[in-house]
Amino acid sequence: MTKTKPPQALSAADQKAAILREDRRVTSYDVAMLAGVSQSAVSRCFKPGASVSKATYARVMQAAEGLGYIPNAAARSLITRRSNTVALLISNASNLYYPEALSELSQQITRHGKRALLFTMQSESDVGEILNDVWQYQVDGVIAAAALSEAQIAECERRRVPLVVFNRHLRDSHVASVFCDQYEAGRMLAARLAAAGHRQFGIIAGPEESVVASERRRGASDKLLELGLPAPALAYGCFDYGSGAHGLRQIIAQLGRAPDAIICGNDVMALGCLDHARHELRLDVPGELSVAGFDAVEPSNWLSYNLTTLRQPIQKMALAAADLLASLIDAPCGGAEKRVFAPQLIEGATARLTPRPTALAA
């Protein structure tokens, strides 16, 4: 009969027996047994910077390799209180801009040795229900590309889950956040277009419940008001291509004619507006009508468009968000740092950005 520990047992046989016979997954105990060390020794081998002798490390690693052992994150997180997981809250991608953000954020989160757990939602108003799902996963932190209410932010704090708000400026609350100043961006675009001599504006704003959309709209409106220009014609869309054409028609109906310039709440609507103007209304853009958007999504740069738009430095923002969250995770005491990025004007060729030569000059 084989005793429990025959000194010269075939380790290969042991291993095969352990792994093949049972349905069980291999644990650190299995590795320990095979390597002839204690379970804690195995554990230490997988903890960077733990004190293990070279010899045991080698034997443990060999055994682990042989068994295909990988530490169980669930068990580990139970004791370390770290899941190496970050919740990524993001509203659905009809925007064509979120995919880029999503990809960048995922990338950056990975750089910090964590993985993104994806929580997509149809509308930003679904955040509430989503959050309840988030908690049980014991994420180390949350990056929210959505507007949270004060109560929701408070709950994050209460649960001691670090939170970084991405691309949303929650003015009054002191939560960590990374964003472009959309209000300022709206002002900037309006100012630039006004300086070029445009007087009658149209604005195709994004959905009313979107903070980004309303900031952009407010910024533009306020600036135009300050400059003493006529009130802009206003239409609302839902950030999609079709909204651009629809918004343009509404604005023309309101004014009885095409405006001098149209500011769209994002690029996709701007492209829709542009195409409708050019291909269906036969308007000369930018000769008769200037069109501008926000985001500098990839297609805005294509030869057929070359859209005038404001770029957000998404990559830098994603980097900042991940870094900020990581620092918050490491030192939960950290204050509510806000990192503001400046949008960059892409001049493009769909808006006239210099004054027309005047008749006087002739």
Next chain:
Amino acid sequence: MTKTKPPQALSAADQKAAILREDRRVTSYDVAMLAGVSQSAVSRCFKPGASVSKATYARVMQAAEGLGYIPNAAARSLITRRSNTVALLISNASNLYYPEALSELSQQITRHGKRALLFTMQSESDVGEILNDVWQYQVDGVIAAAALSEAQIAECERRRVPLVVFNRHLRDSHVASVFCDQYEAGRMLAARLAAAGHRQFGIIAGPEESVVASERRRGASDKLLELGLPAPALAYGCFDYGSGAHGLRQIIAQLGRAPDAIICGNDVMALGCLDHARHELRLDVPGELSVAGFDAVEPSNWLSYNLTTLRQPIQKMALAAADLLASLIDAPCGGAEKRVFAPQLIEGATARLTPRPTALAA
């Protein structure tokens, strides 16, 4: 002195003490204490379909509510061997097509009560390293929008992690998968264009390491060969906009003139090719040159383009993938079901799809 359990103690005080005093997170024990039941009773209340009396259920839930208790998924998964998590392997989104797939897949995974853990990679060849990360998270399953090697598939099996391959047809292996037949799609497109009288073709294929890209290319090439048409001029791109222009230039250089039709490995390259042809080479598309792509990404449908392309039913595919994985998770015995979807031709207006009126007809 207060005893351990004073019958008429202030439950509110107890609760505050428990939650405020310590840094600890609230556990089912806390809830049990507050509700005056055993911990296992609490556990049962959070398990759908367990046998609990209405009375205790109510008291437990009230206590849980008061404490903000949420079951800890890590602890749960340790014993249930379910993390309610699915790994989503996806190569980076320069493709402009993956974002849609990603969003849909996430959506559908959620429908099954699970969440997507995101593993993005720069290139499909990174799958190997990524997989090692995947295992430790104890995911319930894997959806891979990338090509896996036989060894990698075998490892999934060995670890008993259900796997569904998305949008990749691994011909020889019997792994569960959901895909369009890209080879057939390539043939279909080539056949249709050839029937319209195009003779000299150019192909701007996607990256050589992409299975999808090479299937499309092979399909088109094979069909042209079968039809006895001249060998197509071939260029390779990396699925991005710039590759379209670059590929077109290469092909023209090879042939000494523009081909009759160009088949591009995806829409983004097709749009790049189209724009280059129209705006820089001043070619009439589809008068002098037909251009077609694959995927029917959103911009392909915009007024400026109206691209001839083949649509993949991504939503249906995502639904199928999630369902398939879910069934595999519930019944690991399941065979390697494959679900093939047919691409749908979007006729568009960038390729001539009917024969030219012949001189004879005049």
Next chain:
DNA sequence: TTGTATGCGTTATCAT
């Protein structure tokens, strides 16, 4: 450096 023993928070098994 190494091994022993304990606990993380839950579910599951078994009595009652």
Next chain:
DNA sequence: ATGATAACGCATACAA
């Protein structure tokens, strides 16, 4: 229907 108790797989304090 309910409560005691034993896992689940790992990390850590402590003793050696």
